[in-house]
Amino acid sequence: MKRLVWFAPALAFLALAALLYLGLGRDPEALPSALVGRPVPAFALPDLADPQRQITEAVFTGEVTLLNVWATWCSACRTEHPFLMELARRGVRILGMNYKDRPDAARVWLERLGNPYALTFIDPLGTYGVDLGVYGAPETYLIDARGVIRARHVGVLDAAVWAELEPLYQRLREEAR
Amino acid sequence: MKQILAAILWGVALAAAAAIEPAPFADPATEVRYRELLAELRCPKCQNQSLADSDALIAADLRAQVRRLMQEGASDEEIVAYLVARYGDFVRYRPPVDARTFALWLGPLALLALGGMAVWAVARRARPAGPAALSLEERERLAQLLDEQGEGPP
Numbered sequence: 079m080k081r082l083v084w085f086a087p088a089l090a091f092l093a094l095a096a097l098l099y100l101g102l103g104r105d106p107e108a109l110p111s112a113l114v115g116r117p118v119p120a121f122a123l124p125d126l127a128d129p130q131r132q133i134t135e136a137v138f139t140g141e142v143t144l145l146n147v148w149a150t151w152c153s154a155c156r157t158e159h160p161f162l163m164e165l166a167r168r169g170v171r172i173l174g175m176n177y178k179d180r181p182d183a184a185r186v187w188l189e190r191l192g193n194p195y196a197l198t199f200i201d202p203l204g205t206y207g208v209d210l211g212v213y214g215a216p217e218t219y220l221i222d223a224r225g226v227i228r229a230r231h232v233g234v235l236d237a238a239v240w241a242e243l244e245p246l247y248q249r250l251r252e253e254a255r
Numbered sequence: 256m257k258q259i260l261a262a263i264l265w266g267v268a269l270a271a272a273a274a275i276e277p278a279p280f281a282d283p284a285t286e287v288r289y290r291e292l293l294a295e296l297r298c299p300k301c302q303n304q305s306l307a308d309s310d311a312l313i314a315a316d317l318r319a320q321v322r323r324l325m326q327e328g329a330s331d332e333e334i335v336a337y338l339v340a341r342y343g344d345f346v347r348y349r350p351p352v353d354a355r356t357f358a359l360w361l362g363p364l365a366l367l368a369l370g371g372m373a374v375w376a377v378a379r380r381a382r383p384a385g386p387a388a389l390s391l392e393e394r395e396r397l398a399q400l401l402d403e404q405g406e407g408p409p
Contacts, residue, residue, distance in 0.1 A: 112340060113341070
């Protein structure tokens with residue numbers, strides 16, 4: 079018992095070191111979404127291609143969808159763009175939310191780089207972004223066929239991130255069938 | 256040197272003031288409430304800054320939301336609930352005490368108690384034991400010596 083007391087500081091140090099070491103591997107910027115498991119908040123926002131047309135949360139029902147928040151001012155969005163094109167080629171339904179951007183610049187971007195989005199709606203003031211809990215582009219939400227948010231990724235969506243998301247995506251597609 | 260320092264500090268102060276939206280509330284009490292609430296809320300982007308301090312785009316948006324909700328007459332609790340529903344407990348510098356946060360709230364107290372116990376234990380052990388009690392023979396010898404001294408010449 080007495081010997082244990084002598085080792086206590088060393089054990090406490092090791093425990094703390096282990097805790098801090100584990101903390102090093104975590105991304106401190108990644109926040110859990112408060113909306114995972116909840117339906118997509120209601121909205122009515124203009125279509126980028128046809129601003130007269132209003133898009134609502136109804137677009138999410140019926141099919142498993144990725145909602146990608148992007149903007150032309152966001153350099154990381156440019157980085158992930160080719161991968162979104164690749165996902166779209168593989169048949170993943172991606173909707174775009176053009177976030178705090180100029181619609182004309184956004185349209186030029188899609189013309190030049192290609193359009194991976196089945197549909198893009200615009201949130202020029204970022205008010206719907208606040209409803210979604212967006213804190214920086216790019217962000218990607220995985221939404222099931224009933225319009226419920228199932229996962230959120232903040233930052234560039236690349237092959238490594240998709241490898242983590244895809245099993246859930248496939249499972250949701252099975253469920254939707 | 257002092258002037259340069261003063262100029263730098265002045266610049267920092269100006270930048271800090273610029274980070275906060277210009278038009279204050281007409282009612283000074285509401286303005287104070289607004290500032291106090293912003294200082295309690297954490298920016299989701301610049302994670303070690305409050306909404307009041309942060310220059311991030313999202314912080315400006317959230318300040319605008321808080322301002323709008325206040326103008327609509329929402330209470331502090333309603334505004335915090337609004338933000339928590341969207342950004343999670345993360346936005347609160349003082350998260351509620353629940354199963355996930357009790358280690359956060361009680362951890363420091365537990366550590367303090369542990370440290371106090373350690374200090375107490377060490378202090379008790381280190382305390383000098385004081386002169387040991389004399390045995391019967393020793394006491395007799397002591398009395399004898401004292402007597403001898405008392406009897407002898409100064």
